[in-house]
Amino acid sequence: MRRLPMHSTMAVAMILVWTSACVNIRSEKKTQALNIATNPVGAEVYVRDEAGQRIIGSSPVTFDREYVEETKDFNGAWWTTLVVSLGVLAGGVVLLALGSTADGPIDDAIGKGAGSSMIFAGGIGTILSGIFCGLASAKEGQSEVIAAPTYVGARMNGYHQNEIQVPSPGGKKDLSLILKPSGGEAPAVAAPVRTNPAREIVAVFDIQDSTGKLDKQTLVQLTTYLLTRMTQTGIYKTIPRDQLRARLLEQKTGSYQQCFDESCQIQLGKALAAQKSLATSLIQVGDRCAATANLYDLKTETVEKGASVKTGCTTNELLEAMEKIATQLAAR
Secondary structure: OOHHHHHHHHHHHHHHHHHHHHEEEEEEEEEEEEEEEEEOOOOEEEEEEOOEEEEEEEOOEEEEEEEEEEEEEEOHHHHHHHHHHHHHHHHHHHHHHHHOOOOOOOOHHHHHHHHHHHHHHHHHHHHHHHHHHHHHHHOOOOEEEEOOOOEEEEEOOOEOOEEEEOOOOOOOEEEEEEOOEOOOOOOOOOOOOOOOOOOEEEEEOOOEEOOOOOOHHHHHHHHHHHHHHHHHOOOEEEOOHHHHHHHHHHHOOOOHHHOOOHHHHHHHHHHOOOOEEEEEEEEEEOOEEEEEEEEEEOOOOEEEEEEEEEEOOOHHHHHHHHHHHHHHHHOO
């Protein structure tokens, strides 16, 4: 009878291992698209996870986050564990009965010991098989997402860094990060991204440099960047700079750079079927600069909206000023 605990323990262990296989788990790698925007736009965006921290670009930017989804599938063949357990239980009853018979073919001690062990193991196996496989069949098709904690952050000169944790995967996610200025200037109001099919067409003219410190190439780059940011607001369409320049040279004897006065820009905008025109200027007072912009309604030939940003005079600071100009003009 000393063998009873050992027999029982081994039998129960076998049943536990067996019944635990009632469920097959399928693992599938998936991708979650994160659309990341910042206020102000153009901030450097990074991702931090178990692989470390890495830069993914300037906002707005999209990042594909990988994760694993585990789905539970019930294996119907494992109902045989219940049949086997019942068989073991029945066999134990037979052995116990034969071992209890004085003139039976099986030794009393062996019959009672083996029979008791089989009855115990078979009974436990029957119960566990029913519970494990029953629960497994009820959970068939359920899925669980396995994803390491992921954080998205943004930083920009003159602003405090901000970081948030990415929510659990599940389709596309739109994340927004607001950067608070490190100085006293209030942050620009985020321009809403609109999907209006009737977006207004704007002729964005070259920036006029009243400071006299920027070369022609830098002004062209700042203008191109402003044009792009205006388009990205989702409110305006813009006329390509090359098309604007070609039309001006076709109609005027002067150079493209000289079309800074209001009447010139209004007439040229109308000729290109634009609805608005944008005139932008840079000025300097002391060691500080400012960018100003006027958006003209070409139908009424009046200023519809204005924007102004106080800024430093370095190229990087002026680039950020163009972002804020576009943001202000896009705000309703």
